[in-house]
Amino acid sequence: MQKKVPWFSHLPQYEREASLSAQLAERTDNDIHPEVLKLGLKLADWLIVGGNARTEAMLKAFSKVIMDYNPPKDHETGADMSRHLDTRLKPMISYLVACRPLCIGMGNAIRWLKGKIAHLPPTLSLDDAKQHLHEQMEGYVTEKIVFADRIISKHAAAKINNNDVILVYARSMAVEAAILRAHKEGTTFRVIVVDSRPKMEGKQLLDRVSAAGVACTYIMINSLSFVMKEVTKVFLGASAMLANGNVISRVGTASVAMMARQYKVPVLVCCETYKFSEKVMLDSICNNELGDPDELVASNNTLADWRDVKDMKLLNLVYDLTPAESLTLVITELGYLPPSSVPVVIREYRKEVTL
Amino acid sequence: MAEEAEVVRNFKEWMEKNEKGAIAVAAIHALTTMIKNSGASTIMELEILLKAAQEQLQEMKFEGQRSKVIQLTAACELFARHVTRTALDIGDFEACKQRLIERGMRFAEQADVSRAVIAENARPFIRDGMAILVHGYSNVVCGCLQHAAKSGVRFKVIVTQGQPECVGFKTASTLQEAGIPVDMILDTAVGYVIQEVDMVLTGAAGVCESGGIINKIGTFQVAAIAKEAKKPFCVASESYKFCRLYPLSPTDLPDAEKEPTPRVEQGIKIRQPPSDFTPPSHITLLLTDIGVLTPSAVSDELIKLYY
Numbered sequence: 001m002q003k004k005v006p007w008f009s010h011l012p013q014y015e016r017e018a019s020l021s022a023q024l025a026e027r028t029d030n031d032i033h034p035e036v037l038k039l040g041l042k043l044a045d046w047l048i049v050g051g052n053a054r055t056e057a058m059l060k061a062f063s064k065v066i067m068d069y070n071p072p073k074d075h076e077t078g079a080d081m082s083r084h085l086d087t088r089l090k091p092m093i094s095y096l097v098a099c100r101p102l103c104i105g106m107g108n109a110i111r112w113l114k115g116k117i118a119h120l121p122p123t124l125s126l127d128d129a130k131q132h133l134h135e136q137m138e139g140y141v142t143e144k145i146v147f148a149d150r151i152i153s154k155h156a157a158a159k160i161n162n163n164d165v166i167l168v169y170a171r172s173m174a175v176e177a178a179i180l181r182a183h184k185e186g187t188t189f190r191v192i193v194v195d196s197r198p199k200m201e202g203k204q205l206l207d208r209v210s211a212a213g214v215a216c217t218y219i220m221i222n223s224l225s226f227v228m229k230e231v232t233k234v235f236l237g238a239s240a241m242l243a244n245g246n247v248i249s250r251v252g253t254a255s256v257a258m259m260a261r262q263y264k265v266p267v268l269v270c271c272e273t274y275k276f277s278e279k280v281m282l283d284s285i286c287n288n289e290l291g292d293p294d295e296l297v298a299s300n301n302t303l304a305d306w307r308d309v310k311d312m313k314l315l316n317l318v319y320d321l322t323p324a325e326s327l328t329l330v331i332t333e334l335g336y337l338p339p340s341s342v343p344v345v346i347r348e349y350r351k352e353v354t355l
Numbered sequence: 356m357a358e359e360a361e362v363v364r365n366f367k368e369w370m371e372k373n374e375k376g377a378i379a380v381a382a383i384h385a386l387t388t389m390i391k392n393s394g395a396s397t398i399m400e401l402e403i404l405l406k407a408a409q410e411q412l413q414e415m416k417f418e419g420q421r422s423k424v425i426q427l428t429a430a431c432e433l434f435a436r437h438v439t440r441t442a443l444d445i446g447d448f449e450a451c452k453q454r455l456i457e458r459g460m461r462f463a464e465q466a467d468v469s470r471a472v473i474a475e476n477a478r479p480f481i482r483d484g485m486a487i488l489v490h491g492y493s494n495v496v497c498g499c500l501q502h503a504a505k506s507g508v509r510f511k512v513i514v515t516q517g518q519p520e521c522v523g524f525k526t527a528s529t530l531q532e533a534g535i536p537v538d539m540i541l542d543t544a545v546g547y548v549i550q551e552v553d554m555v556l557t558g559a560a561g562v563c564e565s566g567g568i569i570n571k572i573g574t575f576q577v578a579a580i581a582k583e584a585k586k587p588f589c590v591a592s593e594s595y596k597f598c599r600l601y602p603l604s605p606t607d608l609p610d611a612e613k614e615p616t617p618r619v620e621q622g623i624k625i626r627q628p629p630s631d632f633t634p635p636s637h638i639t640l641l642l643t644d645i646g647v648l649t650p651s652a653v654s655d656e657l658i659k660l661y662y
Contacts, residue, residue, distance in 0.1 A: 266603040266604065268603075328603060329565070329601055334658070335564070335599060336565075336601035337564065337654055337658075338565045338566065338651055338654050340654065341654040341655060341658060344654065344655045344659075345658065348658055348659065
């Protein structure tokens with residue numbers, strides 16, 4: 001049992017060993033495809049990290065599930081498939097959720113996939129229907145993630161000018177691509193990578209960016225106010241953008257954005273539109289993910305026996321919420337948008353999904 | 356080459372004929388005429404021609420005037436978008452071309468109508484006894500004020516000089532002819548008079564995606580003072596001036612709007628930026644022909660238009 005932090009007791013607690021092995025032992029009906037099993041374990045171990053990588057891996061696994069799908073005897077047409085396949089996917093999705101809560105982008109992709117399954121043309125044969133879904137899913141990844149990132153990096157690089165000092169936090173694929181692109185285009189600028197415990201994801205970004213020859217400074221989030229004076233732009237990644245313009249991102253992002261706001265430095269968020277959500281959140285308490293509390297224990301093991309100390313709890317939050325007021329601009333594959341335009345994009349682009 | 360140059364000639368002819376005409380109308384007129392006279396037989400050809408024409412128009416120099424690139428680009432992009440849309444709706448090229456020419460010709464009328472619509476939309480915001488501060492010269496702003504005066508509202512206008520071109524004098528005389536009492540102040544006196552002002556009204560060279568505006572130099576200063584004094588800052592603008600730009604700071608402008616190289620007089624370096632960017636946080640409302648909008652609604656309209 002995990003020691004619960006009262007304010008966050010409503011969230012699924014981080015109990016990796018218990019939940020996963022127990023779940024697997026209980027399942028005798030063999031209803032989870034090995035690809036999904038493998039993916040779930042990787043997700044739980046944080047071997048696949050980042051919204052884009054997780055969504056892509058999930059769609060790939062589901063694509064295998066669909067290709068290997070064999071309907072029961074009396075369900076052999078495409079029309080039956082659209083009804084039956086959905087029930088097949090359900091336990092796999094809940095297994096993935098048990099491994100690690102899904103991010104908004106994954107949720108959106110699942111909803112989209114369910115819509116595609118429900119609206120399969122009834123005239124298709126089983127094989128054609130499988131092929132059709134497979135192509136659709138590949139298309140989703142290329143269009144919404146791969147191409148989207150390419151366009152975002154182009155737009156973002158266009159906002160990096162000579163002599164800029166760019167501040168980035170943790171690791172975002174889109175931000176990394178933008179920095180590399182701007183550097184390749186010959187813009188001379190400096191990057192300050194801000195990082196934080198316990199994940200230290202900024203190091204990976206630092207590795208990639210400095211290897212390309214970009215001048216970098218690496219600091220911890222506690223020295224943020226010290227460097228903010230010289231920063232000209234802040235680039236952030238996002239796990240999701242909500243309908244009220246708020247951003248869900250790696251914990252610490254909100255502090256960075258608010259500090260930038262304080263110093264009147266423009267804050268730019270790079271986010272693919274498939275991560276846009278019609279949900280509204282006002283704080284990062286109602287909905288969040290709890291990470292492994294033991295990650296917080298210092299490497300010199302100062303806190304190693306924290307479980308034995310009465311009333312001592314450790315809280316390792318994964319995400320936080322950045323209010324729309326501290327953002328200047330959202331860069332999407334559709335171009336530059338103010339954060340207030342998230343609902344417009346959802347309204348104009350997801351008409352077919354909400355039907 | 357002849358055809359490309361023709362675009363510019365048509366544009367200039369139209370501007371000469373219509374003294375109060377808008378840049379966008381002239382541009383659309385020139386582009387429509389180009390389509391009419393072109394021998395293009397596919398949409399692709401047409402799009403290539405349009406692109407070349409756009410570049411030609413953007414390179415145009417306006418002597419003694421501020422650059423018109425933002426308005427020109429907005430108009431050209433709007434037209435190009437319209438061509439793509441029409442081409443998708445109508446498969447047949449000739450029918451499509453015909454429709455484009457028809458719509459292009461009607462654009463001038465619509466532009467006139469849109470000024471009247473803006474004036475009507477702005478009417479309720481101008482009330483008896485108000486003092487309105489105007490910066491720069493704008494046909495739309497003058498139209499709004501004239502319309503309000505004509506419908507019997509009694510108000511006074513404070514006009515800034517509008518250095519360095521001193522366009523304030525043009526605004527002042529236009530308004531005075533319409534029987535509106537006008538005071539002229541120095542550009543530097545805005546802070547002095549702001550307490551007696553009830554509303555600030557300006558035009559815009561371009562309305563950006565964020566809802567901020569690019570306008571005559573000094574607009575940002577006026578907006579900052581108005582915000583400090585908690586006075587509403589309204590912008591009157593046609594919706595065809597909405598453009599797909601997203602400046603991050605007052606200096607983050609398209610190249611053509613950027614500061615020219617400083618001239619040196621008596622050993623003193625003189626900088627004269629022609630335009631500045633006023634961020635959306637300083638703008639209360641935009642009075643447009645598609646309604647009275649908050650700054651964030653501009654992006655909504657652009658998204659609807661361009662996707």
